[in-house]
Amino acid sequence: MAQLSYREAVSAAIAQEMRRDPTVVVLGEDIAAAGGVFKTTEGLLAEFGPLRVRDTPISEQAIIGAAAGAAMTGLKPIAEIMFSDFFAVCWDLVVNQIAKTRFMTNGQCSFPLVIRSANGGGARFGAQHSQSVENWAMAVPGLKVVAPSSPADIKGLLAAAIQDPDPVLFFEHKLLYGTKGEVPEGDHVDQLGKAKVLRAGNDVTIVALAAMVPRAMKAADILQTEHGVSAEVVDVRSLVPLDTTTIFASVSKTNRLVTVEENPRLCGWGAEVSSLVAEELFWDLEGPIVRVTTPHIPLPSADALEDAVMPSVERIVASVLKLAD
Amino acid sequence: MAQLSYREAVSAAIAQEMRRDPTVVVLGEDIAAAGGVFKTTEGLLAEFGPLRVRDTPISEQAIIGAAAGAAMTGLKPIAEIMFSDFFAVCWDLVVNQIAKTRFMTNGQCSFPLVIRSANGGGARFGAQHSQSVENWAMAVPGLKVVAPSSPADIKGLLAAAIQDPDPVLFFEHKLLYGTKGEVPEGDHVDQLGKAKVLRAGNDVTIVALAAMVPRAMKAADILQTEHGVSAEVVDVRSLVPLDTTTIFASVSKTNRLVTVEENPRLCGWGAEVSSLVAEELFWDLEGPIVRVTTPHIPLPSADALEDAVMPSVERIVASVLKLAD
Amino acid sequence: MTETTGPLTTAIANAPTADTETRLDLYRTMQACRMMEQRAYDLFMQNLIKGTSHLALGQEAVAAGFGVAMREDDYTFCTYRGHNHTLVRGVSMTGILGELMGREIGLLNGKGGSMHLMDVTKGAMGSYAIIGAHMPIAAGAAWSAQYRESGQVSVCFFGDGTTNIGAFHESLNFAAVWNLPIVYVCENNLYMEYTPIADVTAVANPAADRASAYGLEAVLVDGNDADVMYATAIAALEKARSGAGPSLIEAQTYRHGGHSRADPGKYRPNEEVAAWKARDPIPVYRQRLQDAGVDVATLDAIDAEQSARVDAAEEAARNSGPPPLEIADTEVWADGGSSWRN
Amino acid sequence: MTETTGPLTTAIANAPTADTETRLDLYRTMQACRMMEQRAYDLFMQNLIKGTSHLALGQEAVAAGFGVAMREDDYTFCTYRGHNHTLVRGVSMTGILGELMGREIGLLNGKGGSMHLMDVTKGAMGSYAIIGAHMPIAAGAAWSAQYRESGQVSVCFFGDGTTNIGAFHESLNFAAVWNLPIVYVCENNLYMEYTPIADVTAVANPAADRASAYGLEAVLVDGNDADVMYATAIAALEKARSGAGPSLIEAQTYRHGGHSRADPGKYRPNEEVAAWKARDPIPVYRQRLQDAGVDVATLDAIDAEQSARVDAAEEAARNSGPPPLEIADTEVWADGGSSWRN
Ligand SMILES: Cc1ncc(C[n+]2csc(CCOP(=O)(O)OP(=O)(O)O)c2C)c(N)n1
Numbered sequence A, B: 001m002a003q004l005s006y007r008e009a010v011s012a013a014i015a016q017e018m019r020r021d022p023t024v025v026v027l028g029e030d031i032a033a034a035g036g037v038f039k040t041t042e043g044l045l046a047e048f049g050p051l052r053v054r055d056t057p058i059s060e061q062a063i064i065g066a067a068a069g070a071a072m073t074g075l076k077p078i079a080e081i082m083f084s085d086f087f088a089v090c091w092d093l094v095v096n097q098i099a100k101t102r103f104m105t106n107g108q109c110s111f112p113l114v115i116r117s118a119n120g121g122g123a124r125f126g127a128q129h130s131q132s133v134e135n136w137a138m139a140v141p142g143l144k145v146v147a148p149s150s151p152a153d154i155k156g157l158l159a160a161a162i163q164d165p166d167p168v169l170f171f172e173h174k175l176l177y178g179t180k181g182e183v184p185e186g187d188h189v190d191q192l193g194k195a196k197v198l199r200a201g202n203d204v205t206i207v208a209l210a211a212m213v214p215r216a217m218k219a220a221d222i223l224q225t226e227h228g229v230s231a232e233v234v235d236v237r238s239l240v241p242l243d244t245t246t247i248f249a250s251v252s253k254t255n256r257l258v259t260v261e262e263n264p265r266l267c268g269w270g271a272e273v274s275s276l277v278a279e280e281l282f283w284d285l286e287g288p289i290v291r292v293t294t295p296h297i298p299l300p301s302a303d304a305l306e307d308a309v310m311p312s313v314e315r316i317v318a319s320v321l322k323l324a325d
Numbered sequence C, D: 001m002t003e004t005t006g007p008l009t010t011a012i013a014n015a016p017t018a019d020t021e022t023r024l025d026l027y028r029t030m031q032a033c034r035m036m037e038q039r040a041y042d043l044f045m046q047n048l049i050k051g052t053s054h055l056a057l058g059q060e061a062v063a064a065g066f067g068v069a070m071r072e073d074d075y076t077f078c079t080y081r082g083h084n085h086t087l088v089r090g091v092s093m094t095g096i097l098g099e100l101m102g103r104e105i106g107l108l109n110g111k112g113g114s115m116h117l118m119d120v121t122k123g124a125m126g127s128y129a130i131i132g133a134h135m136p137i138a139a140g141a142a143w144s145a146q147y148r149e150s151g152q153v154s155v156c157f158f159g160d161g162t163t164n165i166g167a168f169h170e171s172l173n174f175a176a177v178w179n180l181p182i183v184y185v186c187e188n189n190l191y192m193e194y195t196p197i198a199d200v201t202a203v204a205n206p207a208a209d210r211a212s213a214y215g216l217e218a219v220l221v222d223g224n225d226a227d228v229m230y231a232t233a234i235a236a237l238e239k240a241r242s243g244a245g246p247s248l249i250e251a252q253t254y255r256h257g258g259h260s261r262a263d264p265g266k267y268r269p270n271e272e273v274a275a276w277k278a279r280d281p282i283p284v285y286r287q288r289l290q291d292a293g294v295d296v297a298t299l300d301a302i303d304a305e306q307s308a309r310v311d312a313a314e315e316a317a318r319n320s321g322p323p324p325l326e327i328a329d330t331e332v333w334a335d336g337g338s339s340w341r342n
C-alpha cells in the first residue's frame, strides 16, 4: 500500500495501463507539457512521449470525435474534458455517436475509450464550472458511468475503465483531488459495476456517490454517536452498470433508504435508485424513500451560498432522523 | 371549436402570438419558404414576412445562441431544432447559458424564448432521429419543459410557452403530427404546469406523456372492458413545472401508480415522479410503483424491432395487471 | 475568392487519363450506384422501405472516383446520403437494400436503417445522420492510422450545408494541426435540404473558400466528371499517404431528386434541374468512353451485369424476413448484451 | 496569408489622432483597469477572493479602446477574462470587486462570481465561462438591434484559443449571412491557457487568417496601442451601425501574468515576457501623451484619482457582508423563484 492523493491516483492508473498496452493514448487540452489544469496527467508526457500524450486545440468535438474514431480502429484513447460542464459542447459525439454506433451496427465496432472529467461543486467556480452531470450520462443508453470517491477507487476503477471494451465516462470530483488515501501498490485493477458497503448498519441505508460519500460517512458517525441510529453507507461507485444487488441487499436489511446526490433534484441518479427500490423492493420498505439533493437550481458562486445549497453532513443527518421518526 | 391536426395547431399557435406581439420572431433551418420539414411553420413567412421568419444555416449553436441574445434584448424568439436529437449539438447554449444566466446574474435578465423540436420514436428513423429527450431537459434547472399530446394542448400550451417569460423547451411528438382533434377557435392560451386527468378511475393511476398518452388511454379501455380494472389516466403535459398536486390527488385516490415513459429507462421523468410519490405519498401506496419505459437501449430502425421496444398498449395493460395482482 | 493553384490542384490538372480498365471500373461503379439508388426509390414507392431515405442520384461520380482510387484498407466515413459511398467500398448490395427494407439480411440486421450503413470489414466505417458529427470521427481514424503507421487514409464525405456547423471547423483545424492522413470531400450539390446553400453561407464556395482558414489549398473540382474525381482522389490519397497531411476537396455536383423521401424538390428552378441533368455524370461518361474507343457492347454488358446484380440483391432482400425480435436489445455493449445492472 | 487592405483597414490606418480629451479618457480607462486588476491580484493573495479568477493585466488597451468608442446603449459580451471589458462600460468597480469577493454588494450579489460579471443597465451583457458560447449570443443581440432598428452595435471579445471551437465558426458565418451589426474582437495573447496558440492552430493569425472564410476583411492590429484600438473601434462600430455588417478584428496583445489564479505562467520564455512587458500599453501611452504635450501633473492626477477609486471600491466591498442565504435559490425564473412544482 502507498499513500497517494486522489489526483496522483489518476496519473498512476493511466501510467499503469499505458505501460501495459501500447494502444493506450491520451489527448486533451493542456494535458501534455502542462500536466493538466488539475495536474492529473503530470509525468505522462515525459514517460510516454508526444505521440502518446497529445495536446489539442480548444475543440471538444474534435477531441471526443478523434477518440471515437481512434477507438473504432484499434486504439484505446483516454480523452480529457477539463470540466464536466463542457460535455455540453460535445454532447452529440458522446450520446449520439459513441453511445449508439455499436448498437446501430449490431455490434460491428467497439468504443474502448475513456472520457475523464473533473466533476462537481464546492470549489467556488460558479454555475458553469461546478456541475454534477453524471446523471446526464446515466440517462443515455450505451455509456458506462463511474464516479469514485477515494484514491484507491480512482486507481482501480480508472484502470478497469481503460481495459473495458465499452465507452466509460469517468467522473473525478474536483473537491477530492487533494484527498489522500491508501492505494494498492503495483498493478491494480478493480471491477466496474460494483458498489461498496463502506460502513455496516441496521437502521437505514444511505446510498451516496463521489464527494457525497465522505459526507455520508460523517453523517453516519454522528447518527450513531449522537442519535443511536445505525446507518449502513453504500458507495455506489458505478452508476452504469449499477450494482442493484448490493444496494438491494442493504435495503432489505435496513428497510429504509436515503439517497444523497450532489446533482440538482430532477431526474438525478437517486430518482432512478428510488424508483427501482419502490418497484422491486416495495414490500421490504418500512418508510418513505428520502432523497437528499442539491435543490433544482444552478450552483451559486459565493462560498456561503454554495455551502448552503449542496447537501451537507447536517442535512443528511436531519433527513435520516426525519425518516427514522 | 375547429378540427385541426397536431401539426396545424403548431402554426396556428405561432401565428396567433405573432399577431398579438410584434417582438415574436421565428428562426430555424428550412422553416421559412419550405414551411419546415414537418410542415409546422407553413404560412408564417407569407403572413409575417422575411424579417420575422428567418431561415438559418445548419448551425444549431448559432440558432440557439441567437435566440438567447435576442431574448435578452427585447425579442421573443421561437427557435426550431428540427429533431430533438440535435439538442446534443447545441446543448451548451441551452443548459449552460440559457438555463443559468438569469440565476447567475441574480435576475438581471430574462430569456423569454421557446425552443420547439420534433421528439420521439415510432417513425422508423433510427437511433439518431427518434429519441425522447424531454428528460435531458428536465434534469437541468432553469428550463421549463412541455410535451403535449393533442392538437388542443399544442395550441394552448405553445401559446402559453411563447407568452412565458422563461425559456421553454417545447417537445412536439413526431408520431402525433398527423392526429386531429378539436381545438378552441380564436385566441386560446392554456397554462403551463397543469396536468390533466383524461379519464377518471379508482384502481390505479397511469401517468403518461405525449405519444404515450393515447396508448395509456387505450390500455385503460382494455383494462376496464376486459379486466374490470378502473384506471385513471393523467396526462402530465408539463414536466417543469410539474403538477404534483394533480398527480398526488390521483394516487391518493387509487393508491397505485404506473408511469408510462417513452424515454429509455434510466433517469427518465418517471423515475422522478416515482421518487416523489415514494417520498411524499408513501403511506398512501398499496403496492409497488411500476415504471413502463423503453428499455435502456438506443432505438432500432426496423419497424418490427422498434415496435417491440417502445411501450405498447399491451405492455401497459400487462404491467397494470401485474400490479393489480 | 478561391485560389486554384497549388501542388494538389496541379497534380489533379496534370494527371494522365486513367487506363481503360480503370475507366470501365469507374463506369461500372457509377452504374451500380445509379441502379441501386433507382431501385431503392422504387422500393419506397411500394412502401417496402419505411422511415426516410436520402438518395444520391446524380452524385455518383464522387463516390465512384474515390471508391476506385482507394486502397482496400482505407477508411470511409459518410452521411445519411451514403448508400453509394458504402457500396463503392465493395459492400454487399443485398446488405444495403436489405437494411433499407429493415430485413434480417440487412448490413445492420435492421438495427441501423438507411442513414447508418456500415461495414467495417470493407473499411466502410459508417454513415452518420447528424450533420458534421462524422468529421472528427474520421479524423480519429486518421490519427489511429498515423499512430499505427499503417499507411491507411481516412476519407470523409459531407455536403455543402455541413460546412456551416461547428464540427466542420473543429475537425479541419484539428486534422491540419496533427497533420493527419485524411481527405475531406465536400459534395456541393447547391442545397441543404430545401434551402439554397448561397442563402445561408458567407462565401460562394462553401468548402474551397474556407480551405485557407486551415492552411490548406483550395481545391474546387467538377464532381460530375468521373475522370476528374478519380484523378483528384489519387492525388489527395497520395498526399495523405506520403505524410503531407489533410486535403479539403470541394466537388460541385447536383442531386437529381429531392432531399429525402418526402421531398419532391419543387423549390429548384426547372432550368437549373434541366441544366444539371444534361450533365448527368453517367451518360456523359458513357459517351466519353465510346469516343475513346470503348465499344458499346462492352458498356451494354456492364449495364446488364449491374442490372442483374440489383435484381438479385432486391430478390435476396425481399426473401429475407424481418429481424428476429431477440436482437432488439443486444449489442449495446461489447459483451453482446444491454444490461445496465446486475 | 493575412491580407491587410480593405475599407476597414484603410479607415483604421487613415484615422486622425483622437482629440486630447478622448486620449486622456483612454489613459484613464486603462489605468482604472490596471489598478483594479492589480488590486484583485492582491485580494487573491490575501485569500479574500475564492475560486478562480483570470486577469487581463497587459491587455487594457483593447478594452479601453472599445469602451471609450462605444455608444452607451451598445452591447458588450466578454469572457471569464472580462473584468476590464465590464468596467469600461461604466459599471461599478465596487460591484466588480464585491462580486470577485463573493459579497452581497457584488454585481450579481455573489451568485455569479468572477467569471460571470454582468450589468445590463450598462449594456455589459455578461461574461461567459465556456469557450465560444457568447459568440452566437452576441450575434443574437445584434439581430435584435437590427430588428428593432435601434442602431445599437454588439461587440464580442474573445481569445485566440477560442477561434478553434465550433461556436466561433457558426457565429461568424451566421453574422455574415444575416449582415448583423456586430464587431468580433479576438484578443490574441499568444496562449490558450498553458499552450502556445501556434501549437494548436492551423494558421499564423488565428482570427485574421480566417476572416475570408466568412467573406470578411482581415484586420490585424496592435492590441497594445490605445490609439490604434480606439481608431479600430470607431471604424468597426461605424461600419456596423451603417448597416455594412460584421467585422472580425484580431488585436495582438499579451497577458502579463498567468492564465488564472493558479498559474505562475512559467511555460513562457523569459525573453518573450520581457519583450512584451517593454511594450506595456500603459507606460507607452503615458509617454506618448507627454510627448504630445500633456503635462505630467494631469497624468499624475488621473493616476491618483483612479487609485483612490480602487481604494474606495475595495473598502466598500470589504465592508459588505456575505450575501443573505435566502437568495441562494431565487431568480431561476422570472417570477423570482425556483419552484419546479406546485
Ligand atoms: C445537426 C443537424 N442539423 C440538422 C439536420 C437535418 N438535416 C439533415 S440533412 C440536412 C441538409 C444537409 O445538407 P448538406 O450538408 O448540403 O448535405 P446534402 O443533404 O445536400 O447531401 C439537414 C439540415 C441534421 N441531420 N443534423
Ligand SMILES: Cc1ncc(C[n+]2csc(CCOP(=O)(O)OP(=O)(O)O)c2C)c(N)n1
Residues within 6 Å of the ligand: A029, A058, A060, A082, A086, A089, D081, D129, D130, D131, D158, D159, D160, D161, D162, D163, D189, D191, D192, D193, D259
Ligand atoms: C468549451 C471550453 N473548453 C475549455 C475551457 C477551459 N478554458 C478556459 S480558458 C481557456 C483558454 C482560452 O484561451 P483564449 O481563447 O486564448 O483566451 P485567453 O484565456 O487567452 O484570454 C480554456 C481552454 C472552457 N472554459 N470552455
Ligand SMILES: [Mg+2]
Residues within 6 Å of the ligand: C159, C160, C161, C187, C188, C189, C190, C191, C192, C193
Ligand atoms: Mg447539399
Ligand SMILES: [Mg+2]
Residues within 6 Å of the ligand: D159, D160, D161, D187, D188, D189, D190, D191, D192, D193
Ligand atoms: Mg489567449
